Amino acid sequence: MGDNYQVTREKLDVLKEVGNIGAGNAATSLASLLGLRVDIAVPRAAFLPMEETINDMGGMEEPVACVQLEVEGDIKGLVIYLFDQDSSFRLVDMLLGQPAGTTTELGDMESSVLSEAGNILTGAFLSAISSMTRMDLKLSVPLLAFDMLGAVLASALLEGGYAEDQVLTIKTEFAQGGSRIGSRFILVMDPESLEKIVNRLMV
Amino acid sequence: MIQKSLAVNDKFQQWHVGIGDYKVASAPDTLITLGLGSCVGVSLYDPLRKVAGLLHVMLPESTAFNKVTNPAKYADTGLPLLVKALEEAGALRRRLEAKLVGGAQMFSGNRNSMLNIGERNVTMVRHLLQQLGIGIKAQEVGGNVGRTMIVDTATGIVIVRILGNKTKEI
Numbered sequence: 100m101g102d103n104y105q106v107t108r109e110k111l112d113v114l115k116e117v118g119n120i121g122a123g124n125a126a127t128s129l130a131s132l133l134g135l136r137v138d139i140a141v142p143r144a145a146f147l148p149m150e151e152t153i154n155d156m157g158g159m160e161e162p163v164a165c166v167q168l169e170v171e172g173d174i175k176g177l178v179i180y181l182f183d184q185d186s187s188f189r190l191v192d193m194l195l196g197q198p199a200g201t202t203t204e205l206g207d208m209e210s211s212v213l214s215e216a217g218n219i220l221t222g223a224f225l226s227a228i229s230s231m232t233r234m235d236l237k238l239s240v241p242l243l244a245f246d247m248l249g250a251v252l253a254s255a256l257l258e259g260g261y262a263e264d265q266v267l268t269i270k271t272e273f274a275q276g277g278s279r280i281g282s283r284f285i286l287v288m289d290p291e292s293l294e295k296i297v298n299r300l301m302v
Numbered sequence: 303m304i305q306k307s308l309a310v311n312d313k314f315q316q317w318h319v320g321i322g323d324y325k326v327a328s329a330p331d332t333l334i335t336l337g338l339g340s341c342v343g344v345s346l347y348d349p350l351r352k353v354a355g356l357l358h359v360m361l362p363e364s365t366a367f368n369k370v371t372n373p374a375k376y377a378d379t380g381l382p383l384l385v386k387a388l389e390e391a392g393a394l395r396r397r398l399e400a401k402l403v404g405g406a407q408m409f410s411g412n413r414n415s416m417l418n419i420g421e422r423n424v425t426m427v428r429h430l431l432q433q434l435g436i437g438i439k440a441q442e443v444g445g446n447v448g449r450t451m452i453v454d455t456a457t458g459i460v461i462v463r464i465l466g467n468k469t470k471e472i
Binding site: 149150153158159160162167242243244246247248249250251252253254255257258262 | 320321336337338339340341360361367375406407408409410418419420446447448449450463465
């Protein structure tokens with residue numbers, strides 16, 4: 100992931116599996132938050148250049164909600180959670196128990212609902228990783244931005260000190276009733292942290 | 303390095319400048335770079351030759367990295383590349399006018415560990431332009447919004463677009 104880090108296919112598979120399990124756990128936490136059944140499509144994890152993740156979500160100017168949290172403890176990294184605009188509105192409606200279509204923009208309340216949802220979903224995502232690796236992971240407070248995809252994603256990575264060419268992207272789709280929530284978890288870590296996770300899981 | 307227009311008649315070509323990339327074009331074409339957050343778009347324009355260059359800077363300094371695979375990512379290595387490409391296209395350095403867009407801080411509620419890359423990018427670009435003897439004609443920097451930047455090589459006008467398709471000329 101870093102300049103001097105080569106990810107072998109075997110390691111890549113381990114990391115993808117970690118991502119998939121994390122996304123599954125996030126779906127479970129969303130269901131318990133809503134008190135409703137939540138279905139999850141099989142998550143798709145891949146190491147992708149940032150540009151490909153951006154293209155896959157609709158391009159640089161696509162409006163998205165982005166929640167980012169810093170991971171500390173046994174490893175150091177960043178979790179970025181992205182929703183497309185419509186999904187973020189639907190998620191707010193679900194969480195506030197409003198009819199779908201009620202939310203059409205993100206005010207202060209909607210933003211704090213989304214931050215909190217991001218916090219809970221990424222928390223569940225990471226607790227799966229934490230229990231699999233038996234590592235102690237701490238999360239910072241979530242930061243939210245709603246703007247152009249290119250602007251928020253590049254800024255989150257660069258401000259966190261990650262100028263990586265490739266990021267682990269986990270495409271996740273939740274469905275509750277007829278509402279679909281399309282989202283992406285993006286996980287970035289320094290090479291040492293990646294190595295630690297892989298070593299814990301490959302023995 | 304100069305991008306020749308493939309267009310016919312009065313149609314013009316729009317050249318896309320990616321993240322950590324630069325391009326040079328001449329009238330009547332336009333240059334565009336999308337979704338600048340903490341990144342800074344730097345356009346340099348020679349009004350006499352009607353040739354412009356656009357650079358999408360991600361980080362201020364290449365010296366902080368062991369291996370630099372893409373010099374256009376960094377202000378300190380990218381700007382000289384852009385100036386060189388413009389000179390090869392017939393522009394004169396002393397005639398160049400700079401416009402700066404971007405350098406925002408997208409996430410509010412700063413964490414101590416976070417770097418204000420946007421501000422550092424803008425500071426570095428200003429410093430380098432001064433060293434190169436290139437004046438800044440206009441800028442739309444800072445704040446907390448994402449911006450798209452379009453450079454018209456016929457006039458040197460830069461259009462800044464934000465979410466909701468709101469535009470502003472600088």
